[in-house]
Amino acid sequence: MRLLINKIVLGLSTLSALIGLAFLGWILVTLFIKGLGSFHFTLFLNDLINGGLRNLIIGQFILAGIAAAIGIPLGMVAGIYIQEYGRGKYAEVIRNLSDIMMSAPSIVIGAFVYAIIVVPTGGTSGFAGAIALAIMMLPIVINTTDNMLSLVPRELREAGIALGASKYKVIIDIVIKAAKVGIMTGILLAFARIIGETAPLLFTSETSNYFSLDLTESFPSLTVSIYDLANEPEQSSRDLAWAASFILTVLVLTINLAGRFFTRNKKS
Amino acid sequence: MPVMNIKDFSFTYPGVDHPSLKNINMKIRKNKITALIGPSGCGKSTLLRSMNRIHDLYPGNKYDGIIELLKADTQKMENILDIKKENEFIQLRQRVGMIFQKPTPFPMSIFDNVAYGLKIAGIKDKSELEGRVEKALKDGALWKEVQDRLNKSAMGLSGGQQQRLCIARAVAVKPEVILFDEPTSALDPISTGAIEELLVELKKDVSIAIVTHNMQQASRISDYTAFMYLGDLIEFDKTENIFLNPKEKQTEDYITGRFG
Amino acid sequence: MEKIFRNLSLSSASLVFIILIGIFITLFLASKDAINEFGIGFITNPNWNKEISIEIDAKSSNETIKNSKVNEIEDFNLESDLFSDEDDIMIDDEDDIIIDEDDMLFNEDIKTTFTDYGALVPIVGTILTTLIALIFALPIAMGIAVFLSEIAPKNIAYPIGIAIELLAAIPSIIFGMWGLYYFAPIIADLVGGYQVSLLTAGLVLGVMILPFMAAITRDSMNTTPDVLKESAYAMGATKFEVIKDIIFPYSKVGIIGSIILALGRALGETMAVAFLIGSIFALPTAINSPTISIPVAMANNFGEASGLGESSLFYLALILFVISFTIISIAKLYFLKKAS
Numbered sequence: 102m103r104l105l106i107n108k109i110v111l112g113l114s115t116l117s118a119l120i121g122l123a124f125l126g127w128i129l130v131t132l133f134i135k136g137l138g139s140f141h142f143t144l145f146l147n148d149l150i151n152g153g154l155r156n157l158i159i160g161q162f163i164l165a166g167i168a169a170a171i172g173i174p175l176g177m178v179a180g181i182y183i184q185e186y187g188r189g190k191y192a193e194v195i196r197n198l199s200d201i202m203m204s205a206p207s208i209v210i211g212a213f214v215y216a217i218i219v220v221p222t223g224g225t226s227g228f229a230g231a232i233a234l235a236i237m238m239l240p241i242v243i244n245t246t247d248n249m250l251s252l253v254p255r256e257l258r259e260a261g262i263a264l265g266a267s268k269y270k271v272i273i274d275i276v277i278k279a280a281k282v283g284i285m286t287g288i289l290l291a292f293a294r295i296i297g298e299t300a301p302l303l304f305t306s307e308t309s310n311y312f313s314l315d316l317t318e319s320f321p322s323l324t325v326s327i328y329d330l331a332n333e334p335e336q337s338s339r340d341l342a343w344a345a346s347f348i349l350t351v352l353v354l355t356i357n358l359a360g361r362f363f364t365r366n367k368k369s
Numbered sequence: 370m371p372v373m374n375i376k377d378f379s380f381t382y383p384g385v386d387h388p389s390l391k392n393i394n395m396k397i398r399k400n401k402i403t404a405l406i407g408p409s410g411c412g413k414s415t416l417l418r419s420m421n422r423i424h425d426l427y428p429g430n431k432y433d434g435i436i437e438l439l440k441a442d443t444q445k446m447e448n449i450l451d452i453k454k455e456n457e458f459i460q461l462r463q464r465v466g467m468i469f470q471k472p473t474p475f476p477m478s479i480f481d482n483v484a485y486g487l488k489i490a491g492i493k494d495k496s497e498l499e500g501r502v503e504k505a506l507k508d509g510a511l512w513k514e515v516q517d518r519l520n521k522s523a524m525g526l527s528g529g530q531q532q533r534l535c536i537a538r539a540v541a542v543k544p545e546v547i548l549f550d551e552p553t554s555a556l557d558p559i560s561t562g563a564i565e566e567l568l569v570e571l572k573k574d575v576s577i578a579i580v581t582h583n584m585q586q587a588s589r590i591s592d593y594t595a596f597m598y599l600g601d602l603i604e605f606d607k608t609e610n611i612f613l614n615p616k617e618k619q620t621e622d623y624i625t626g627r628f629g
Numbered sequence: 630m631e632k633i634f635r636n637l638s639l640s641s642a643s644l645v646f647i648i649l650i651g652i653f654i655t656l657f658l659a660s661k662d663a664i665n666e667f668g669i670g671f672i673t674n675p676n677w678n679k680e681i682s683i684e685i686d687a688k689s690s691n692e693t694i695k696n697s698k699v700n701e702i703e704d705f706n707l708e709s710d711l712f713s714d715e716d717d718i719m720i721d722d723e724d725d726i727i728i729d730e731d732d733m734l735f736n737e738d739i740k741t742t743f744t745d746y747g748a749l750v751p752i753v754g755t756i757l758t759t760l761i762a763l764i765f766a767l768p769i770a771m772g773i774a775v776f777l778s779e780i781a782p783k784n785i786a787y788p789i790g791i792a793i794e795l796l797a798a799i800p801s802i803i804f805g806m807w808g809l810y811y812f813a814p815i816i817a818d819l820v821g822g823y824q825v826s827l828l829t830a831g832l833v834l835g836v837m838i839l840p841f842m843a844a845i846t847r848d849s850m851n852t853t854p855d856v857l858k859e860s861a862y863a864m865g866a867t868k869f870e871v872i873k874d875i876i877f878p879y880s881k882v883g884i885i886g887s888i889i890l891a892l893g894r895a896l897g898e899t900m901a902v903a904f905l906i907g908s909i910f911a912l913p914t915a916i917n918s919p920t921i922s923i924p925v926a927m928a929n930n931f932g933e934a935s936g937l938g939e940s941s942l943f944y945l946a947l948i949l950f951v952i953s954f955t956i957i958s959i960a961k962l963y964f965l966k967k968a969s
Contacts, residue, residue, distance in 0.1 A: 107867040117772025125796040175641045182638035199645045204957045206897020208924040212946040213652045269634040297800025300899035304931040459865040467863035476878040486864040
């Protein structure tokens with residue numbers, strides 16, 4: 102009897118793992134079939150207005166890139182504060198708030214940026230979109246930096262100080278170097294996450310059918326355009342949405358796997 | 370009379386070329402304490418963990434030779450290395466209990482900890498459970514300290530108390546053999562003393578094998594001692610012979626503190 | 630130099646604090662009109678963008694109407710200070726009050742229409758989709774976590790664990806599209822009703838939080854010390870008994886935290902739900918009828934709304950922010966802290 106229950110439960114949980122994998126497989130296979138079916142090399146050469154995705158892909162990279170350029174240094178320095186300088190309550194409060202902010206609804210961040218940037222400047226802009234993504238990225242980078250620095254043994258810091266280096270020198274030259282791989286991985290995962298975001302961009306950058314590098318105007322976004330295209334009645338628009346989704350997913354998963362591969366290689 | 374008989378036993382961990390134990394021959398005698406001593410990495414814990422096949426939780430181990438366990442009702446020896454079925458493993462582990470280096474109280478009350486083994490062995494009757502838990506706690510020399518807080522979490526006990534609770538928990542299911550894997554290495558001297566006394570007391574009912582890195586402990590409580598080195602059993606004899614009159618040079622060196 | 634660096638890092642860290650407070654204050658200010666207009670009753674009001682006509686006796690209320698109109702204008706002036714771009718705000722005021730000029734001039738009675746906004750429908754929609762997602766995902770996620778931490782041998786658990794984590798990394802918009810075109814038709818065939826509904830939205834949301842929940846639950850379970858498990862096995866316990874009596878009780882707090890955290894994520898999820906919920910402001914009458922959730926209401930209406938409508942959307946955002954902030958805080962600060 103005990104053995105029977107044991108078998109049943111173990112069977113069920115194996116089954117649920119299979120279900121989980123089946124969903125992953127189903128989604129990926131769908132993406133591959135639909136996405137590759139509509140995929141064509143010329144998608145990279147034309148803008149959306151001509152039925153291509155070039156402007157969208159470049160636009161999404163620019164948005165995420167600017168967000169990273171803002172979010173990574175701020176997040177790292179903030180993470181350094183929490184782990185290296187912060188003593189007592191304040192650092193702990195910041196650590197907790199950043200932890201909570203990591204799971205905050207992305208649409209609310211979109212609404213926030215809408216209120217503080219889009220409304221005062223009179224319209225959606227690439228700049229607003231990048232800020233929204235940067236706000237999303239900030240707590241992830243803080244969290245990674247904080248965690249990775251905490252793994253660096255204290256003796257290493259003490260050894261640096263004992264050689265007469267100042268604290269910030271020790272942090273920059275020794276501690277950060279020791280935690281480099283972990284922080285890089287965390288940053289890659291953070292980048293993979295924000296490059297696939299849609300909700301915070303909906304009413305901050307919106308999207309555009311044309312190629313643009315002007316951050317003060319509505320800015321082309323791959324994800325927002327996927328949402329628009331997928332809801333169009335014409336089959337051709339939906340096909341384009343599938344192709345775009347395929348590209349987006351490949352991109353996100355590649356960055357993700359690259360991050361993991363990176364850590365694994367360094368460890369062994 | 371032996372309850373366990375280990376014959377030509379070799380053991381290899383997964384992914385390793387060389388066996389960690391080579392041709393071990395020794396016996397665990399009934400109602401005696403048998404100590405396994407030797408420097409770190411000599412294989413004493415590996416041997417102990419073979420005796421209830423707890424190794425099998427992690428796949429890929431290779432056993433060679435024979436480890437026999439006396440079957441109480443028929444008085445016949447059975448090879449425990451033949452065991453393959455899950456229910457046989459369960460029976461084996463109910464007959465051969467084990468105490469670990471660090472106390473391992475389960476995340477439940479003191480009472481439930483001791484009753485746990487009884488419950489999974491199928492005892493449901495409440496008064497019988499209560500009786501046996503009390504008996505086991507008395508056997509574990511813990512009853513007086515915990516009798517009025519049986520329903521409190523076991524996590525609140527001190528380290529020494531937790532270890533005696535684990536012993537009581539093992540004793541409750543009335544095993545034939547209990548394996549102790551350095552049971553006092555995480556404890557203070559007073560708790561260690563209490564546990565040593567307890568072990569000597571317990572051997573009236575069970576046979577005991579104990580791994581220890583503490584030679585004094587082995588000489589204080591054990592009846593037989595096995596000295597192991599680098600996966601070999603160097604010498605196995607009565608404790609007084611090992612400590613006073615070792616036959617092997619290596620044993621003598623170790624006992625006198627020349628290495629290890 | 631030391632000092633500069635130190636202060637730089639302090640101000641970056643404080644940025645988190647400033648942003649969070651900033652979000653709260655901004656949302657509060659932006660929703661002030663709606664809060665003044667509807668108060669706390671907003672939460673229980675099932676109307677959205679519904680014009681209600683009010684008939685008022687002219688003689689007794691001419692004065693008040695005039696007054697209130699003046700007030701409105703003042704309000705808008707205030708607002709255009711805040712939101713300087715809305716020069717066209719006066720044209721939009723029809724959203725709020727339409728005063729029929731003919732009536733005003735020639736009739737005894739004055740007819741005004743008033744646009745009513747309430748949050749009940751999106752709140753109910755949000756809670757129900759999250760609940761469905763949770764009911765669907767919870768048992769499977771637990772199963773996966775048990776499989777990964779206890780059943781599968783290491784060389785299988787590792788790649789499957791990565792696969793599950795990759796599933797968590799797929800952008801939510803992909804889940805939405807896949808859900809709408811491939812998953813929902815099957816569910817609609819099985820259950821009947823629309824393809825876009827509470828049920829399909831909830832299930833796709835469930836698929837989406839599944840890997841996240843499984844991964845963090847597994848991490849909690851993995852904190853159980855091996856020696857504790859071994860000592861239960863050493864007493865003759867079966868694997869299931871070890872899981873039930875040792876691992877679950879040991880990692881209970883962490884597991885509950887993981888579930889609540891997944892719940893907090895599900896509440897705020899926009900894109901996966903946007904494709905599937907139907908986006909109509911109506912209380913669902915059945916599990917397979919369409920409705921709307923707070924994030925989706927925001928996603929679909931923000932661009933077009935203005936005046937009181939926009940303010941009401943900010944009010945919704947404020948509600949969502951407060952709810953998810955509370956839930957995530959409970960999960961992170963109480964359960965997950967305690968677990969570690």
